[in-house]
Amino acid sequence: MLKDWNRLEQPSKEEMEQRLKKARARLEQQQILMKEKKLPVLVLLEGWGAAGKGSVLGKIIKNIDPRFFKVAVMDEPTEEEARKPFLYRHFVKIPEAGKFVFMDSGWMSEVTREKLRGELSEQEYKKKIESIKRFERQLTDNGYLLMKFFFQIDEKEQKKRLDKLADDKNTSWRVSEHDVWQNKHYDKCMDVYEQYLCDTNQSSAPWYLVDAKDKKWAQLQILETLVQGIDTALQNSTLAVPLLQNAFPLKPIEKLADVALDKTLTEEEYDTLLNQYQKRLRELHNELYRKKIPVIIAYEGWDAAGKGGNIKRITEALDPRGYEVHPIASPEPHEKARHYLWRFWNRLPKTGHVAIFDRTWYGRVMVERLEGFCSENDWQRAYVEINEFEKELADWNAVIVKFWVQIDKDTQLARFKERENTPEKRWKITDEDWRNREKWDLYEEAVNEMLQKTNTAYAPWHILESNDKKYARIKALKTVIEAIEKKME
Amino acid sequence: MLKDWNRLEQPSKEEMEQRLKKARARLEQQQILMKEKKLPVLVLLEGWGAAGKGSVLGKIIKNIDPRFFKVAVMDEPTEEEARKPFLYRHFVKIPEAGKFVFMDSGWMSEVTREKLRGELSEQEYKKKIESIKRFERQLTDNGYLLMKFFFQIDEKEQKKRLDKLADDKNTSWRVSEHDVWQNKHYDKCMDVYEQYLCDTNQSSAPWYLVDAKDKKWAQLQILETLVQGIDTALQNSTLAVPLLQNAFPLKPIEKLADVALDKTLTEEEYDTLLNQYQKRLRELHNELYRKKIPVIIAYEGWDAAGKGGNIKRITEALDPRGYEVHPIASPEPHEKARHYLWRFWNRLPKTGHVAIFDRTWYGRVMVERLEGFCSENDWQRAYVEINEFEKELADWNAVIVKFWVQIDKDTQLARFKERENTPEKRWKITDEDWRNREKWDLYEEAVNEMLQKTNTAYAPWHILESNDKKYARIKALKTVIEAIEKKME
Numbered sequence: 004m005l006k007d008w009n010r011l012e013q014p015s016k017e018e019m020e021q022r023l024k025k026a027r028a029r030l031e032q033q034q035i036l037m038k039e040k041k042l043p044v045l046v047l048l049e050g051w052g053a054a055g056k057g058s059v060l061g062k063i064i065k066n067i068d069p070r071f072f073k074v075a076v077m078d079e080p081t082e083e084e085a086r087k088p089f090l091y092r093h094f095v096k097i098p099e100a101g102k103f104v105f106m107d108s109g110w111m112s113e114v115t116r117e118k119l120r121g122e123l124s125e126q127e128y129k130k131k132i133e134s135i136k137r138f139e140r141q142l143t144d145n146g147y148l149l150m151k152f153f154f155q156i157d158e159k160e161q162k163k164r165l166d167k168l169a170d171d172k173n174t175s176w177r178v179s180e181h182d183v184w185q186n187k188h189y190d191k192c193m194d195v196y197e198q199y200l201c202d203t204n205q206s207s208a209p210w211y212l213v214d215a216k217d218k219k220w221a222q223l224q225i226l227e228t229l230v231q232g233i234d235t236a237l238q239n240s241t242l243a244v245p246l247l248q249n250a251f252p253l254k255p256i257e258k259l260a261d262v263a264l265d266k267t268l269t270e271e272e273y274d275t276l277l278n279q280y281q282k283r284l285r286e287l288h289n290e291l292y293r294k295k296i297p298v299i300i301a302y303e304g305w306d307a308a309g310k311g312g313n314i315k316r317i318t319e320a321l322d323p324r325g326y327e328v329h330p331i332a333s334p335e336p337h338e339k340a341r342h343y344l345w346r347f348w349n350r351l352p353k354t355g356h357v358a359i360f361d362r363t364w365y366g367r368v369m370v371e372r373l374e375g376f377c378s379e380n381d382w383q384r385a386y387v388e389i390n391e392f393e394k395e396l397a398d399w400n401a402v403i404v405k406f407w408v409q410i411d412k413d414t415q416l417a418r419f420k421e422r423e424n425t426p427e428k429r430w431k432i433t434d435e436d437w438r439n440r441e442k443w444d445l446y447e448e449a450v451n452e453m454l455q456k457t458n459t460a461y462a463p464w465h466i467l468e469s470n471d472k473k474y475a476r477i478k479a480l481k482t483v484i485e486a487i488e489k490k491m492e
Numbered sequence: 493m494l495k496d497w498n499r500l501e502q503p504s505k506e507e508m509e510q511r512l513k514k515a516r517a518r519l520e521q522q523q524i525l526m527k528e529k530k531l532p533v534l535v536l537l538e539g540w541g542a543a544g545k546g547s548v549l550g551k552i553i554k555n556i557d558p559r560f561f562k563v564a565v566m567d568e569p570t571e572e573e574a575r576k577p578f579l580y581r582h583f584v585k586i587p588e589a590g591k592f593v594f595m596d597s598g599w600m601s602e603v604t605r606e607k608l609r610g611e612l613s614e615q616e617y618k619k620k621i622e623s624i625k626r627f628e629r630q631l632t633d634n635g636y637l638l639m640k641f642f643f644q645i646d647e648k649e650q651k652k653r654l655d656k657l658a659d660d661k662n663t664s665w666r667v668s669e670h671d672v673w674q675n676k677h678y679d680k681c682m683d684v685y686e687q688y689l690c691d692t693n694q695s696s697a698p699w700y701l702v703d704a705k706d707k708k709w710a711q712l713q714i715l716e717t718l719v720q721g722i723d724t725a726l727q728n729s730t731l732a733v734p735l736l737q738n739a740f741p742l743k744p745i746e747k748l749a750d751v752a753l754d755k756t757l758t759e760e761e762y763d764t765l766l767n768q769y770q771k772r773l774r775e776l777h778n779e780l781y782r783k784k785i786p787v788i789i790a791y792e793g794w795d796a797a798g799k800g801g802n803i804k805r806i807t808e809a810l811d812p813r814g815y816e817v818h819p820i821a822s823p824e825p826h827e828k829a830r831h832y833l834w835r836f837w838n839r840l841p842k843t844g845h846v847a848i849f850d851r852t853w854y855g856r857v858m859v860e861r862l863e864g865f866c867s868e869n870d871w872q873r874a875y876v877e878i879n880e881f882e883k884e885l886a887d888w889n890a891v892i893v894k895f896w897v898q899i900d901k902d903t904q905l906a907r908f909k910e911r912e913n914t915p916e917k918r919w920k921i922t923d924e925d926w927r928n929r930e931k932w933d934l935y936e937e938a939v940n941e942m943l944q945k946t947n948t949a950y951a952p953w954h955i956l957e958s959n960d961k962k963y964a965r966i967k968a969l970k971t972v973i974e975a976i977e978k979k980m981e
Contacts, residue, residue: 031916032916034570037921057812057813060812060813061808065804065808068800068806069800069803069804069817069819069848069850070817074812074816076813077736079573081570081572082571083572103811106813107813108959138876172782173775173782175781176781176782228813233848286662289663290662292665293661293662293665311557314558315554315557319554321550322546322550323549323550323553324546324563324565324596327562328558328559332560335824335825335826337534349530358557361558361559388514422728427521430524432529
């Protein structure tokens with residue numbers, strides 16, 4: 004792309020001024036339309052060091068109300084960020100509906116820098132490219148406009164600019180070691196950038212190369228492209244998106260109706276096994292910490308199925324400094340204004356830590372589907388998106404355990420009644436629980452579809468037969484232990 | 493305290509079991525009452541390395557539903573945290589209403605460690621003690637229960653435990669360099685801890701020393717103290733708190749009615765000065781970055797006074813990678829559930845960066861006061877609390893500039909009407925603006941009181957006469973420049 008790129012001819016100064024004026028005025032109008040249509044816009048500025056990303060960015064945001072944009076500067080990952088999946092720090096910065104985020108460098112810089120430093124094997128590089136393509140598609144499929152710009156300057160021009168910056172004590176800090184290295188290895192870098200741009204040039208999120216030798220001309224190229232992109236997106240905002248085939252290895256799983264719920268344990272069996280498994284899990288937690296392996300345990304299940312008590316039997320065995328339980332309720336406004344997976348990305352554990360989700364991202368294909376909180380296209384697309392999300396976690400070497408806590412309808416009724424009749428438990432039962440119960444059959448259908456479509460080899464579901472809570476707790480402990488042991492091997 | 497501490501006699505095993513059972517049952521009941529009464533509880537666990545904080549913590553949280561607590565492990569500050577005021581990382585971890593946070597080590601560890609390493613002069617230490625006392629009082633005054641425990645073991649016991657941990661590869665990572673150092677310098681540490689405990693033993697947040705030689709006994713001491721503390725707090729939850737005298741250096745400031753609003757600038761004067769000041773501010777931004785000085789600019793003012801346009805003239809001069817504008821609307825649920833300053837602590841800049849607040853923490857003594865969103869005791873207390881907050885920022889060496897953007901009532905009316913009649917501006921005017929306008933006199937009274945009570949020497953107010961927006965913008969730029977230059981000297 005970069006190598007045989009057809010540059011546009013730079014217009015006359017006069018023409019530039021005219022066109023700039025027009026584009027700026029349009030951008031000012033667009034910010035209001037974006038707000039109305041709730042369009043989130045992520046603008047990624049990549050390119051050579053000293054190509055002028057910062058100063059062009061400064062000019063562009065002048066036309067936007069500060070309430071409607073944020074700027075994110077993506078330096079090298081911090082120690083904390085390095086302990087999360089590599090897309091984490093980018094994903095958590097995505098804009099809210101109706102707003103801009105401008106990113107000064109992003110995932111391209113990160114991956115190409117690693118490649119240039121020889122930190123990535125060809126296979127690892129390819130894996131990251133796959134992750135990036137999925138990430139970008141997940142954004143655009145979910146209504147984000149993603150605009151990617153690459154600022155191009157030639158070797159000489161870069162050298163000239165770096166020298167100038169380095170000469171002034173107030174700007175010399177802007178010249179990073181990497182910038183200098185880049186200039187010295189310009190051709191090598193060019194090859195890697197060229198490759199990356201080709202690898203990630205998708206129709207839903209294409210690259211725009213910017214001739215950055217002249218700052219005003221660079222500004223105009225970006226403004227015009229941006230304004231055009233926003234206009235297109237504003238027209239499209241209600242379009243549905245093609246559903247992708249589920250290309251992940253799926254395993255068969257039984258339907259809820261076929262789950263045998265008569266499994267039980269005696270008190271004695273329970274006490275013995277509980278003791279034994281909790282002891283084992285405690286040991287494994289220490290090992291996990293030492294080996295820096297992250298663990299994600301996801302709980303879904305019927306109301307009153309016994310998720311809370313089940314989770315407790317797991318956490319009792321864990322060092323309180325090394326795990327967190329995330330109860331998931333309906334999203335808060337700032338969460339609702341973003342990609343539905345955003346709040347889960349935000350809650351991922353560090354390596355060596357355990358995160359337990361009490362309800363999860365599967366809300367998308369259950370409550371959000373059934374209550375109409377998202378469109379049919381949205382929830383149908385979500386199976387693949389969720390498989391992709393979990394693939395990121397698996398590739399990050401996480402242990403992933405997903406539980407469906409199963410009871411039958413009569414058992415639920417008995418437990419609801421017991422909750423209502425026990426003062427200390429009354430807070431656990433709400434009108435919503437009763438309303439959900441009325442939709443049991445619809446939920447069962449949705450759950451069955453969910454289990455079939457997301458039972459991947461790398462993140463399988465485990466059904467916990469929880470008519471007997473003791474049985475379910477022991478099975479959960481055993482499942483978690485086995486999953487961790489398997490990863491340790 | 494530690495040195496002449498009267499230990500309780502350890503009860504018999506049998507008695508302990510009985511009392512543990514009782515305390516655990518009470519804690520289980522209390523979590524529901526806390527939820528109902530929206531009581532937030534922060535439990536701070538401090539003490540010697542290997543004193544067993546983690547394992548006792550593990551036992552205590554077994555009695556609490558995972559939805560109702562979080563555990564925060566406070567290691568050494570990260571690089572990012574080190575670029576914020578020292579209380580930042582603690583403040584952002586405070587619990588939500590109705591929930592627990594258990595902190596495994598906290599601000600005591602941090603300050604005593606610094607003191608032991610010789611990183612703090614006597615004066616710096618005293619300043620930190622003052623900050624801590626204010627922080628703790630601000631929590632308890634705002635309805636938080638703060639329980640502080642110190643785990644005590646003697647030198648020999650510590651040595652024994654550290655050796656045992658170090659011997660096992662699965663636990664050796666738990667022994668930090670600091671633990672070993674602490675044991676080797678036990679007496680010196682004892683002196684520093686003793687001093688700290690005395691310095692921070694306030695009646696609203698007293699210290700509880702825990703005899704930690706026996707784990708079960710330690711657990712019982714904590715459980716019983718905690719349960720008692722929660723019971724007391726549950727009874728008190730609607731009590732008002734004594735108002736403190738404003739002990740900060742206040743400067744006189746004129747009343748809004750006396751502000752001369754006839755100041756204007758011609759277009760030519762404006763253009764020349766805008767150019768000149770923006771250029772200067774741009775230079776200073778580079779210097780700020782280099783010298784790692786944080787800047788906080790706070791905007792308050794009447795609706796339609798011209799805050800937005802004023803802010804824009806500041807940000808136009810700044811490098812977009814070094815500032816952030818925070819528009820402050822009504823708090824989201826997770827923000828409302830915490831101390832009212834929490835969301836501002838969360839938005840503090842890093843050193844070397846600029847944060848601009850479009851509306852601020854002064855909402856407490858304006859909209860929250862007038863709309864009854866907090867009690868009278870709450871907003872009356874807030875003047876001192878806010879002065880304290882800003883003192884923390886000043887002590888952190890921040891440049892603090894606070895603007896009140898002033899217009900008269902007729903000018904507001906004219907601008908409201910213009911907004912309504914201009915399609916691109918219509919989004920800026922809401923029914924709420926009209927409702928607020930009806931309360932102009934009440935607001936004016938509140939603003940006058942606010943200006944008088946919070947015009948501190950270290951964080952003074954500046955009134956921007958904004959009937960002529962051009963005049964106000966130039967004055968804002970000039971004021972920011974002068975404040976930064978003064979700090980640079």
